[in-house]
Amino acid sequence: MMQSRRFDPLLRRAQDHEDAVARELAERQRAHEMQESRLAELRRYAEEYASSQMAAISPAQLANRRAFLDRLESAVEQQSRTVDSSRERLEAERTRLLLASRDKQVLEQLAASYRAQERKVDERRSQREMDDLGARRVRAAQQAGETEGEPR
Numbered sequence: 723m724m725q726s727r728r729f730d731p732l733l734r735r736a737q738d739h740e741d742a743v744a745r746e747l748a749e750r751q752r753a754h755e756m757q758e759s760r761l762a763e764l765r766r767y768a769e770e771y772a773s774s775q776m777a778a779i780s781p782a783q784l785a786n787r788r789a790f791l792d793r794l795e796s797a798v799e800q801q802s803r804t805v806d807s808s809r810e811r812l813e814a815e816r817t818r819l820l821l822a823s824r825d826k827q828v829l830e831q832l833a834a835s836y837r838a839q840e841r842k843v844d845e846r847r848s849q850r851e852m853d854d855l856g857a858r859r860v861r862a863a864q865q866a867g868e869t870e871g872e873p874r
Contacts, residue, residue: 725840730833736826750808754811761802764797
């Protein structure tokens, strides 16, 4: 078996790995975008609620409103941490994809190098065979010429 052919299973596996990491990256990207969207919605709702005016607020209603605003603020902070965490996972997945891609590229270059070496060996072998064939024809022609020129 040619050495370059030995890389085929490794190349397929590297490609499969790169594809799997790319799918995971796409999933992380979707999840991150969803988390960012939730954060934007929470912030928008908190701003709207905070800026809304309530007429004739009793002290109890004011306390409830303040408590709700505090919970909203806490939810925004928690979602912000979730978005940060999601961003970190997304960046880690991007790094994994870069590494998988680089690993596959190294294997491809190595296989290409072996194929180039194999082509050179084949070309040399073909050239040697052609040279041998030419030399045999010349010898055969010389021998044929000698036998014709000999007295009978």
